[in-house]
């Protein structure tokens with residue numbers, strides 16, 4: 048990945064959600080930590096252009112998130128904090144197909160791409176299931192499959208293991224570990240992020256630490272002791 052924040056910041060009605068930030072992200076796996084309301088989701092949404100900067104610019108793999116919003120969206124997949132807001136159609140594979148259709152994938156390729164993504168995560172059996180009947184872990188994996196089916200080069204995960212029990216948390220964490228795509232993950236699961244190459248710590252809408260996982264996680268733990 049190559050992501051550049053150039054004095055980018057976000058404010059809502061005069062309240063700052065993220066102070067101006069300049070930073071370059073390269074590499075394959077970046078974790079994001081911080082207390083509730085510290086600006087993590089705002090930061091992540093800036094990267095795929097879901098949130099536009101109030102000031103400054105964000106560029107993802109050379110594309111500006113305002114000037115080339117469609118290009119950025121095509122290249123970055125975003126798995127939302129609440130998968131029930133992401134998988135909206137009654138049947139899982141129909142939902143995956145909807146996302147592919149919206150991206151202009153040829154009709155004949157849609158079922159192939161959907162099945163490829165489901166089988167990659169070991170959940171082919173969920174394709175024909177009703178999404179509202181799935182467990183939290185199954186739904187989280189289905190949401191990830193829907194994003195992977197669009198073949199993004201970067202996957203942004205917003206608290207992917209948040210709602211999960213221990214078994215599903217492990218399963219999703221292992222899946223994330225095995226992804227070949229670049230990953231930016233917001234997580235409170237510090238054990239998972241400890242395997243990431245770089246971790247960013249947000250506090251009160253500012254980036255306050257940025258470095259190797261062990262050091263930044265240690266700082267976060269010390270702050271909250």
Ligand SMILES: Nc1ncnc2c1ncn2[C@@H]1O[C@H](COP(=O)(O)OP(=O)(O)OP(=O)(O)O)[C@@H](O)[C@H]1O
Nearest residue numbers: 059063064065081082083084085086087088089090
């Ligand atoms: N659309 C919005 N309108 C107004 N305020 C917002 C909006 N989105 C976020 N905020 C505010 O910006 C601040 C940062 O929110 P953000 O969601 O980025 O935090 P977070 O670190 O992801 O929190 P959490 O861990 O609870 O998900 C919060 O004070 C939040 O209330």
